[in-house]
Amino acid sequence: MSDATHFERYGEPGFGDYVALLKPRVMVLVVFTAIAGIVAAPVAVHPVIGLAAILFIALGGGASGALNMWWDADIDAVMRRTRGRPIPAGRVQPSEAMALGLVLSAFAVVMLGLATNWIAAGLLAFTIFFYAVVYSMWLKRSTPQNIVIGGAAGAFPPMIGWAVATGGVSAESVMMFLLIFMWTPPHFWALALFMRSDYDDAGVPMLTVTHGRPATRRHVWWYTVALTPVALGLAFTSVGGPIYLAAALVMHGIFLRGAWAIFRRDEVMAEADGYAVEKRVFRDSLAYLFVLFGAIMVQAALHGTVLGAFR
Ligand code: HEM
């Protein structure tokens, strides 16, 4: 085996490996929130421009995922959840992932700027920088506040979408940012609770590792409480309305109930049912953003801005 080539040992990289570098499953929700930002804006976007913008935001998001995978390959190799990723599994060379991430980032930003405007492109560039450099390279390995501050990266896409349509920033787009920003910690900590020792093994200072599980449970609850005024307050802005309000009341009620259950449990109770509550809250967190941003799009359709684009 010693004189086997790299590819004889690990297999040829396939197209699927390069797609996996772009974190496509997470990017579905990221792109969904960006689309909501585009359609909720009070300015109609031509459908072709809108579709192009969505494509370039998706490519930019994917590119930032590739840069994250390149930088984090060493810790991904240690964690059970991530050790099958293309770089730690040996199917893609780190330098290839870095090159893909850099080229795709530049392409996505320039194309978004040419297709729409440079405010939107600048926001996309900043988002990529924030995820790849501020979160991945700096905060992730240095502070348990990593996902609280770094989570801002994932909150920018609706603002990018809004800027695509309007060329600017507004109170509504900042509120949509805050919705994802405040949602990210409970989304992630619910998962960290049932991922057990993964982050300990990798030496990543996640809250579960630095402050322990009871503290993480308290944080899930209080961040979900803090999310309440943002989630409900959006209903009373120009992107909200009765449908959004109904969706927010139901989804936020479910999220609060789950966060409370997490707060009230200890590890013995969680072990006993295989972390069923934590797993459910994580799944519910994904449904939460899909439904709330879906409701924003429905409200936009009712306000006529979507249909207006086709007139
Ligand atoms: C710092 C911020 C965040 C952290 C640390 C985080 C962490 C994670 C982790 C570790 C997973 C586990 C599954 C996987 O490896 O794919 C996950 C899943 C997921 N996250 Fe997040 N997340 C963050 C922000 C976001 C944002 C902003 C979104 C979208 C708006 C998002 C959407 C998703 C989705 C859709 C999944 C499920 C993926 C699947 O089905 O495999 N996350 N997240």
Ligand SMILES: CC(C)=CCC/C(C)=C/CC/C(C)=C/COP(=O)(O)OP(=O)(O)O
């Ligand atoms: C448009 C644009 C540029 C969007 C970027 C959106 C963005 C920052 C998404 C990040 C969400 C995410 C996958 C975090 C995972 O944290 P991690 O990387 O620590 O998780 P891991 O342990 O699974 O690698």
